[in-house]
Amino acid sequence: MTAILGGRPGGLTSIHLDEDDLDTRARLVVVGNGMAGARLVEEVLERGGADQFRITVLGDEPHGNYNRIMLSPVLAGEEHEEDIVLNSHDWYADNGVTLRAGVRAERIDTAAKVVHAADGSATPFDHLVLATGSYSFVPPMAGVRGDDGELKPGVYGFRTIDETRAMLDAVGRCTRAVVMGGGLLGLEAARALQGHGLHVELVHAAPHLMNMQLDAEAGAILKKSVESLGITVHLDVFATEVFGDGHVEGVGLADGRRIDADLLVVAAGVRPNTDIAVRSGLEVERGIVVDDQLRTDDPDVYAIGECAQHRGEVYGLVAPAWEHATVLADVLTGADPDAEYHGSRTATKLKVAGVDVAVMGVNTPERDDDEFLVVSEPKRGVHLSVVIRDDKLIGATLLGDTRKVAFLTQAFDRGAPLPEERIRLLVDLSDGAEDVGVAEMPQDSQVCNCNGVTKGAICGAVADGCGSVGAVMDRTRAGKGCGSCKSLVKQIVEWAADGEVAEDPAASYYVPGVPMPKPELMRAIREHDLRSVSAVFATLAPGGQDDAKSKMGLTSLLKMMWGHDFVPEKDGEFINDRVHANIQRDGTFSVVPQMKGGVTTPTQLRRIADVAEKYEVPMVKVTGGQRIDLLGVRKEDLPAMWADLGMPSGYAYGKSFRTVKTCVGSDFCRFGLGDSTQLGIDLETRFQGIESPAKMKLAVVGCPRNCAEAYVKDVGVVAIGNGKWEVYVGGAAGASVRKGDLLATVDSPEAVLTLAGRFMQYYRENANWLERTYDFVPRVGLEKIKQVLLEDSDGICADLDAGMQRSIDAYTDPWGQDREQPATPGQFRSSLPLIPLPKVPVR
Numbered sequence: 001m002t003a004i005l006g007g008r009p010g011g012l013t014s015i016h017l018d019e020d021d022l023d024t025r026a027r028l029v030v031v032g033n034g035m036a037g038a039r040l041v042e043e044v045l046e047r048g049g050a051d052q053f054r055i056t057v058l059g060d061e062p063h064g065n066y067n068r069i070m071l072s073p074v075l076a077g078e079e080h081e082e083d084i085v086l087n088s089h090d091w092y093a094d095n096g097v098t099l100r101a102g103v104r105a106e107r108i109d110t111a112a113k114v115v116h117a118a119d120g121s122a123t124p125f126d127h128l129v130l131a132t133g134s135y136s137f138v139p140p141m142a143g144v145r146g147d148d149g150e151l152k153p154g155v156y157g158f159r160t161i162d163e164t165r166a167m168l169d170a171v172g173r174c175t176r177a178v179v180m181g182g183g184l185l186g187l188e189a190a191r192a193l194q195g196h197g198l199h200v201e202l203v204h205a206a207p208h209l210m211n212m213q214l215d216a217e218a219g220a221i222l223k224k225s226v227e228s229l230g231i232t233v234h235l236d237v238f239a240t241e242v243f244g245d246g247h248v249e250g251v252g253l254a255d256g257r258r259i260d261a262d263l264l265v266v267a268a269g270v271r272p273n274t275d276i277a278v279r280s281g282l283e284v285e286r287g288i289v290v291d292d293q294l295r296t297d298d299p300d301v302y303a304i305g306e307c308a309q310h311r312g313e314v315y316g317l318v319a320p321a322w323e324h325a326t327v328l329a330d331v332l333t334g335a336d337p338d339a340e341y342h343g344s345r346t347a348t349k350l351k352v353a354g355v356d357v358a359v360m361g362v363n364t365p366e367r368d369d370d371e372f373l374v375v376s377e378p379k380r381g382v383h384l385s386v387v388i389r390d391d392k393l394i395g396a397t398l399l400g401d402t403r404k405v406a407f408l409t410q411a412f413d414r415g416a417p418l419p420e421e422r423i424r425l426l427v428d429l430s431d432g433a434e435d436v437g438v439a440e441m442p443q444d445s446q447v448c449n450c451n452g453v454t455k456g457a458i459c460g461a462v463a464d465g466c467g468s469v470g471a472v473m474d475r476t477r478a479g480k481g482c483g484s485c486k487s488l489v490k491q492i493v494e495w496a497a498d499g500e501v502a503e504d505p506a507a508s509y510y511v512p513g514v515p516m517p518k519p520e521l522m523r524a525i526r527e528h529d530l531r532s533v534s535a536v537f538a539t540l541a542p543g544g545q546d547d548a549k550s551k552m553g554l555t556s557l558l559k560m561m562w563g564h565d566f567v568p569e570k571d572g573e574f575i576n577d578r579v580h581a582n583i584q585r586d587g588t589f590s591v592v593p594q595m596k597g598g599v600t601t602p603t604q605l606r607r608i609a610d611v612a613e614k615y616e617v618p619m620v621k622v623t624g625g626q627r628i629d630l631l632g633v634r635k636e637d638l639p640a641m642w643a644d645l646g647m648p649s650g651y652a653y654g655k656s657f658r659t660v661k662t663c664v665g666s667d668f669c670r671f672g673l674g675d676s677t678q679l680g681i682d683l684e685t686r687f688q689g690i691e692s693p694a695k696m697k698l699a700v701v702g703c704p705r706n707c708a709e710a711y712v713k714d715v716g717v718v719a720i721g722n723g724k725w726e727v728y729v730g731g732a733a734g735a736s737v738r739k740g741d742l743l744a745t746v747d748s749p750e751a752v753l754t755l756a757g758r759f760m761q762y763y764r765e766n767a768n769w770l771e772r773t774y775d776f777v778p779r780v781g782l783e784k785i786k787q788v789l790l791e792d793s794d795g796i797c798a799d800l801d802a803g804m805q806r807s808i809d810a811y812t813d814p815w816g817q818d819r820e821q822p823a824t825p826g827q828f829r830s831s832l833p834l835i836p837l838p839k840v841p842v843r
Ligand SMILES: Cc1cc2nc3c(=O)[nH]c(=O)nc-3n(C[C@H](O)[C@H](O)[C@H](O)COP(=O)(O)OP(=O)(O)OC[C@H]3O[C@@H](n4cnc5c(N)ncnc54)[C@H](O)[C@@H]3O)c2cc1C
Pocket: 031, 032, 033, 034, 035, 036, 037, 058, 059, 060, 061, 068, 069, 070, 071, 072, 103, 104, 105, 106, 131, 132, 133, 134, 158, 159, 160, 185, 273, 276, 304, 305, 306, 307, 315, 316, 317, 318, 319, 321, 348, 350, 449
């Protein structure tokens, strides 16, 4: 992962030369490679600064620059590290900027104009910018640190990617977490940890959540929303002690209570990193004191971002940091030598613990004649309020519904006139006020807070030819942060394009690396007789370029199309498909033998038990798909285990047909209206191992009581009596929950087999890679699917049935095949360092 963010051994991106006598450009040195520092470099380069400056950046994190705001989704497992990179190491090299990552600046010799760093280097400068940000504040608590002064193992701050990685590493070993702090960071950490299955308790010293931004009433509504996620909230109480020898075991509160926990996140506020300025004799109060040109009391040293204190204010948000960067770049490059920063009116739009929040200015009236309007719907988790003074908006709080944020931001920023009927500020009275808001928003209004994108930049992208919302988002990064601004981005794009917004072509590509919708791609593959992934890239991808993200999808498609005649290439498969087992967190594998319809025999069970003992399998578990899972198997043991099991693969790992759950049906159940067990076994026998764009899970039940959950499967079959069966498609009961749509009622098990096969083949031929049926069915439309599959409106039913039959005929059990002859010598050799699994608890 370090590699993705660009860490390099020794932390050096390029060789640092102290002097280059031939280079007459001034030396601009930036300390801090966070959001402010890197943005300043971007702004300087945009103003042609590469001709004026030799730029060096010193950053004590060993990475390129990443979007710190997005650490919350990374912790929640919703984003990957690689998606939050803003400037990689290559970016610096490509722009002629020397990045010295992993190097901490210690002291500035302002007289000699040199920065001394922890690695012993001395870097001369003509202009120096401090952008050192903040650190997590850890309040004094008994036992929070070990004897070495470091945080006790199990205690984490939440500021950097390394801290986020450490927490992600710990969550699997922990069951109970305490989060200290009910502000933005604490709430985000609590939600993320809770999403990893930990029991989370949040301790907040103030009487209501997000007390810096919200009033008491809004705070109370937010508390309800947070509690509805299953997080326990303790308000108005301090944590005073951390228990545990060597590792966190619990947290003590000021009122004497103790909360057991094996993980503690301290999110109790931040403090500006000012020590380098203090050590160097610069003026420091709460932050490094700067004037309206972001200059410290040394004329060649500047400070921006969270470490800077301007007119008494220290900001804790990214928007002011970006305003600092813009002004300072104007000053340094001379683009506007008189540019000044006069403070930020912070209007913040965020998603906190899944709840949309927008706050600006004050949150309660301060004077007797301030107007205060509140719309509160606690049941819906919505609380909206505005404060108006002398006909001007001086504050707004939107919780749970931020549709009015565009107009309110504009009114707040620009003092735009307010409607007579004040209620229109908060509630849309269907007179098109929202459209007017978008049209009238000034060009420099910030739309995407996460990536600092203005309305002007979005309109600029449209003017430059970006014809779809997706293209604009790709170009500007707008909407690619927390996502709360996406609808506003869309409105602006539509407005800027005068309604002429194109469908995003990439949205219809089967895989990103080959710009073709699936039917066209399949036609081209047939036309050119392309039977391997590399042949597809060579013939159909722009410039013949390989695309790693597209390989798995193409492998699946080619297997479906060519059956036996597909030419496999091993790097075109997931590790799971290469070894026919499911890779686990610690690098071991899980093995799931086939158990058709969830039915097993004493012989099978005995064999599984023997194998589990022989290979010392740490956990044997019944799965949700009615099979038995052997977890924690070493890669090199896989072939021998399969041989001993003598059972086919259950395909619990593939993007393929997985399993058919069944209930006991008419054989044993007194309500049974059909033999669901036999039909389940028949379905699994027929369609076993068929590859597909995403996994397919099926179920058959013997009556509408639905004991095996057929209504929420990719294909679900329900006996309704008189020999009839209902076939449902597009259901889901995982991270998404959707009841399947009734495709048809048929009157024999054979008809179920035909229709299920036809639907799955239609899905295999038309769904995008990784598109589950619950997205595919609504996208195509149930009526269309019915016409094609039941009325043969496109005349393709016979082809669909034949295509499915071809795949069925081409099926071979991979365990049987690769056990005899590994596809590569290393197929079953472990390449991952195994980390010890926590001992499986005996319950
Ligand atoms: C999880 C999380 C979620 C957030 N969500 C939001 C949000 O939704 N909206 C919002 O507006 N803001 C949010 N913020 C705050 C936002 O990230 C900060 O306001 C922003 O990063 C400030 O930028 P900065 O460059 O001043 O500081 P930073 O981004 O912290 O960068 C400072 C950099 O300087 C480095 N450094 C410090 N001292 C030295 C030294 N002596 N030598 C070399 N390098 C040094 C640090 O290691 C760091 O890399 C969030 C922050 C976090 C942690």
